[in-house]
Amino acid sequence: MxxxxxxxxxxxxxxxxxxxxxxxxxxxxxxxxxxxxxxxxxxxxxxxxxxxxxxxxxxxxxxxxxxxxxxxxxxxxxxxxxxxxxxxxxxxxxxxxxxxxxxxxxxxxxxxxxxxxxxxxxxxxxxxxxxxxxxxxxxxxxxxxxxxxxxxxxxxxxxxxxxxxxxxxxxxxxxxxxxxxxxxxxxxxxxxxxxxxxxxxxxxxxxxxxxxxxxxxxTYRNNIYMVEYTGDRVSSNSAEPFELLDETTGHNNSYIIRIKLKQGTTSNDVLQYLIPKVRINMLQEVIPGMNEIFIEQVNKIA
Amino acid sequence: MNKILLIIQREYITRVRKKSFIIMTLLVPALFAAMFAIIAYVANDKDQTIHIVNVIDMSGNFKNRFTDQKFIKYNYLTQSLAAAKADLKNDDDLILNIPANPKDTAVLYAKKKTTLSLADNIQGQMNDIATGVSLVNAGIDTASLHKIKSNIIIKSNEITDAGEKSTNMAATYTLCFAGAVLIYMSLFIYGAQVMRGVIEEKTSRIVEVIVSSVRPFQLMMGKIIGVGLVGLTQFILWIALSAAITYFVGNKVTSIHSPVYTFVHSLGANAAYELCCFLFYWISGFLFYSALFAAVGSAVDSETETQQFMFPITLPLLFTYILSVSYLFMIPDSNLAFWLSIIPFTAPVAMMVRVPFGVPGWQMAISMSLMIVGFIFTTYIASRIYRVGILMYGKKASYKELAKWFFYKE
The missing domain is CATH 3.40.50.300 (P-loop containing nucleotide triphosphate hydrolases)
Structure with a gap:
C-alpha cells in the first residue's frame, strides 16, 4: 500500500x-x-x-x-x-x-x-x-x-x-x-x-x-511471570526453577510474586514446583507494554 | 487548474459577501453623490450673468480670435486702457489688457472680483491663440505640424485642435491622475487583503489541510487572483453606481449633466487608451505587489509583526506617489520621470501620471514588458518564501531566515 x-x-x-x-x-x-x-x-x-x-x-x-x-x-x-x-x-x-x-x-x-x-x-x-x-x-x-x-x-x-x-x-x-x-x-x-x-x-x-x-x-518477552498464591510464604532457595524478582502481599493473606524463569524451564515447571506447597490463584506472563518498549528503546538511544 | 479556480471562487465569494465590502461599495458612490449634490447646489446658486470681456489688444495677435461662449462674450476695443476703464459701467463686464510685448503680463480688470473659472477660461484661450500665432511666426505650418507630431506624441493632436471643444485636456489629466492615485491606494488596500488572508490561513492552521490538496503556489495565486477580482468588481460597481446616482441626482437638483457623463464625454477618443493603460498598470502592479504582500504574510504569525517587512515594500510606492503629486506632474518628460516609469516598483503610479502628456511608444513598451517580467519575478520569489513560511509556526522570521527559505529545496 x-x-x-x-x-x-x-x-x-x-x-x-x-x-x-x-x-x-x-x-x-x-x-x-x-x-x-x-x-x-x-x-x-x-x-x-x-x-x-x-x-x-x-x-x-x-x-x-x-x-x-x-x-x-x-x-x-x-x-x-x-x-x-x-x-x-x-x-x-x-x-x-x-x-x-x-x-x-x-x-x-x-x-x-x-x-x-x-x-x-x-x-x-x-x-x-x-x-x-x-x-x-x-x-x-x-x-x-x-x-x-x-x-x-x-x-x-x-x-x-x-x-x-x-x-x-x-x-x-x-x-x-x-x-x-x-x-x-x-x-x-x-x-x-x-x-x-x-x-x-x-x-x-x-x-x-x-x-x-x-x-x-x-521479541520483548523476557520470561517474567506474575504469580498470586495463598498459603505459607514460599521462601527462596536455589532449588526452585525461577528467580524471585519481587514480592508483595495481596488481599486475603495472598502473596503476589514476580519471577523470572531460569534457562530451559517453562511455566509448567513453576506450577509443578508450587502446587504441592501453596494454593495458586493466578499465573500470568508479564508482557512488556508498548509504553515500556517505547521508553526502553528511546532511552537506549539517548 | 480546476483546483485553482475553486480557490479563486472561494476567495472571491467570501469577500464579496462580506458586510464591509457591501458597505464600501455603496458608501463611496453615496459620498460621491452627496459631494456632487452640494456642488450642483452651489453651481445652481452661482450667478449666470453674461460677462462681456472688452479686449484691448496692443500686440495685434488676439484680435477677433477669441471664441464667444455662453456666458463670456468678447468685444474688441480700440480705445486706451484708461478710457476703457472710465467707460466700464456694467459691474459684470471686464477689460482684458494685452500688452504689445508678449513677455509682459496680460491683465484682467473688473469692478467685482473675478471668478477663477472665468480667468482660467480666458487664459486658456489666450494660450491656444498664442501657440498658434508663434508657430505661424516661426514659419511652421500648423497643419503639417499636426501630422508630424501625431506620430510622435499621441496627445498632441488634442492639445492643438483648437476647434474641438469637446476634447478637454483637463479631463484627461484628471482621469490619469485619479488613475495613479487609485492604483496607489488599491495596491495598499488589496495587497494588504492578500496579506491578511495569508496570515488568517496560517494562524488558523487550515493551510496545512489545504496544501495537502493543492500546491502552495496554486493557493497563493488563487488568493491573489481572487482578491484582484474583488478589487476590479469594486471599481466597476463604484463607477457604475456613481454614474447612475449622479445622473439621477443631477437631473433632480439641477438641469446640468451628470459630471460622470460630461467627464466621459469630454475625454474624447483617447479615453480607451488611458483606460487600457490604467487597467494594465493596475493589474500588473497588483500582481507585482500582492505577491510580495503574500510572502510577507507567510513569514509572520500575526499582523503586528508585518511592520519590518512592509516598510521596504511600501517605500518605493510612497516615494513615487509623493513625487507624482508634485514633481512628475510638472515635468513629465524628465529623466527621473522616465526611470520611475520604467522600474516596475514605481512604474504603475509614475506611468499613469505621465500618460496624458504623451509617452513615446518604445518607453511604453519597455515599461510594460518590465512590468510583466517584474511580476513574474516577484511571484517566483514570493512563492518560494511562501511555501516554506506558511508551515513555520511560532518562528520569528528575519531577512536572513527568508533568504534561507528561498533556497530550500521543495
Whole structure:
C-alpha cells in the first residue's frame, strides 16, 4: 500500500529524517510513534507531498507517489484549523471539492456524516461559533469525506474529550473495516495497543523499531511471570526453577510474586514446583507494554 | 487548474459577501453623490450673468480670435486702457489688457472680483491663440505640424485642435491622475487583503489541510487572483453606481449633466487608451505587489509583526506617489520621470501620471514588458518564501531566515 524507502530530509542545521524506510500494508492500522521532534510530522508531510524528501522514494499502491494520489489520501494535521468565519457546511464542501468531489456528491455524503455524528444543526454555523471539540469533529469529517484509501491522522485524539475520542476511535475502526488503510502518529501508547496492527518507532530522525505489534511483543518477552498464591510464604532457595524478582502481599493473606524463569524451564515447571506447597490463584506472563518498549528503546538511544 | 479556480471562487465569494465590502461599495458612490449634490447646489446658486470681456489688444495677435461662449462674450476695443476703464459701467463686464510685448503680463480688470473659472477660461484661450500665432511666426505650418507630431506624441493632436471643444485636456489629466492615485491606494488596500488572508490561513492552521490538496503556489495565486477580482468588481460597481446616482441626482437638483457623463464625454477618443493603460498598470502592479504582500504574510504569525517587512515594500510606492503629486506632474518628460516609469516598483503610479502628456511608444513598451517580467519575478520569489513560511509556526522570521527559505529545496 505505502512503501517508504530510504527517505532523507535535511533542513539547514538539522536532519529531520535520516534513511527512514517503512512498509504499510493495505488494510493495516499503522502507528507512527516517537517523542516530539523525532521526525513524525516531517515524514507525514512528505507522504502528503507538502514537502519533498532530499532523497529516497515513496510508492503508493505500487506507483511512485505523485500528484494524482493526493485525492486518495486524507490528512488530519496535528495543528487543526478551519476558516473561522466560514459557514461549516460551505467549508466542508470546499475542502471536499479540493479533493476532487463534486458539489452534489459532497453534500450527499456530508448529510450522512452530519447525521451520524449528530452535527445536523451545525450546517449554517460558523467555525468560530463551535466549541473546540466540535471543530475537531468537523475536521475529522473533512478528512475522510472523500473516502480515501489512506487516512493519515497526526495525533488524532488530542483535543477530544473522552466521549468524543471514543466516537472518533470507533469511526476510525469502521473506516478501517471498510478497507481504508490508516497511518497515525501518536505518543498515546494505550491507543496504540488498542488500535494498531503494526508500528514504527522514530527517534532523533531515525527509525529504531518497526513491525507488527505481536512480533514486537514476542521479541520483548523476557520470561517474567506474575504469580498470586495463598498459603505459607514460599521462601527462596536455589532449588526452585525461577528467580524471585519481587514480592508483595495481596488481599486475603495472598502473596503476589514476580519471577523470572531460569534457562530451559517453562511455566509448567513453576506450577509443578508450587502446587504441592501453596494454593495458586493466578499465573500470568508479564508482557512488556508498548509504553515500556517505547521508553526502553528511546532511552537506549539517548 | 480546476483546483485553482475553486480557490479563486472561494476567495472571491467570501469577500464579496462580506458586510464591509457591501458597505464600501455603496458608501463611496453615496459620498460621491452627496459631494456632487452640494456642488450642483452651489453651481445652481452661482450667478449666470453674461460677462462681456472688452479686449484691448496692443500686440495685434488676439484680435477677433477669441471664441464667444455662453456666458463670456468678447468685444474688441480700440480705445486706451484708461478710457476703457472710465467707460466700464456694467459691474459684470471686464477689460482684458494685452500688452504689445508678449513677455509682459496680460491683465484682467473688473469692478467685482473675478471668478477663477472665468480667468482660467480666458487664459486658456489666450494660450491656444498664442501657440498658434508663434508657430505661424516661426514659419511652421500648423497643419503639417499636426501630422508630424501625431506620430510622435499621441496627445498632441488634442492639445492643438483648437476647434474641438469637446476634447478637454483637463479631463484627461484628471482621469490619469485619479488613475495613479487609485492604483496607489488599491495596491495598499488589496495587497494588504492578500496579506491578511495569508496570515488568517496560517494562524488558523487550515493551510496545512489545504496544501495537502493543492500546491502552495496554486493557493497563493488563487488568493491573489481572487482578491484582484474583488478589487476590479469594486471599481466597476463604484463607477457604475456613481454614474447612475449622479445622473439621477443631477437631473433632480439641477438641469446640468451628470459630471460622470460630461467627464466621459469630454475625454474624447483617447479615453480607451488611458483606460487600457490604467487597467494594465493596475493589474500588473497588483500582481507585482500582492505577491510580495503574500510572502510577507507567510513569514509572520500575526499582523503586528508585518511592520519590518512592509516598510521596504511600501517605500518605493510612497516615494513615487509623493513625487507624482508634485514633481512628475510638472515635468513629465524628465529623466527621473522616465526611470520611475520604467522600474516596475514605481512604474504603475509614475506611468499613469505621465500618460496624458504623451509617452513615446518604445518607453511604453519597455515599461510594460518590465512590468510583466517584474511580476513574474516577484511571484517566483514570493512563492518560494511562501511555501516554506506558511508551515513555520511560532518562528520569528528575519531577512536572513527568508533568504534561507528561498533556497530550500521543495
Amino acid at each position: 505505502l512503501s517508504i524507502r530510504n527517505i532523507v530530509k535535511q533542513y539547514v542545521g538539522h536532519t529531520a529524517l535520516s534513511d527512514v524506510s517503512l512498509e504499510v500494508s493495505r488494510g493495516q492500522i499503522f502507528g507512527l510513534l516517537g517523542p516530539n521532534g523525532a521526525g513524525k510530522t516531517s515524514l507525514i508531510r512528505i507522504v502528503n507531498q507538502i514537502t519533498a524528501p532530499d532523497s529516497g522514494e515513496i510508492y503508493f499502491n505500487g506507483e511512485k507517489l505523485n500528484q494524482s494520489h493526493i485525492d486518495r489520501i486524507g490528512y488530519l494535521p496535528e495543528e487543526r484549523g478551519l476558516y473561522k468565519k466560514m459557514e461549516i457546511g460551505e467549508q466542508m464542501i470546499y475542502l471536499a471539492r479540493l479533493k476532487g468531489l463534486s458539489r452534489a456528491e459532497s453534500i450527499r455524503r456530508l448529510k450522512i456524516w452530519f447525521e451520524k455524528l449528530g452535527m445536523d444543526s451545525w450546517w449554517k454555523m460558523k467555525i468560530e461559533e463551535l466549541s473546540k471539540g466540535m471543530q475537531q469533529k468537523a475536521q475529522f469529517v473533512a478528512t475522510v469525506l472523500h473516502e480515501p484509501d489512506l487516512i493519515i491522522l497526526d495525533e488524532p485524539f488530542t483535543g477530544f474529550d473522552p466521549v468524543n475520542a471514543e466516537v472518533i476511535k470507533d469511526e476510525i475502526l469502521e473506516l478501517n473495516r471498510k478497507g481504508a488503510t490508516i497511518l497515525f502518529s501518536t505518543h498515546r501508547m494505550e491507543s496504540v495497543e488498542e488500535l494498531c496492527d503494526a508500528i514504527a518507532l522514530l527517534d532523533k530522525s531515525k527509525k529504531i523499531l518497526d513491525g507488527k505489534i505481536s512480533d514486537i511483543k514476542d
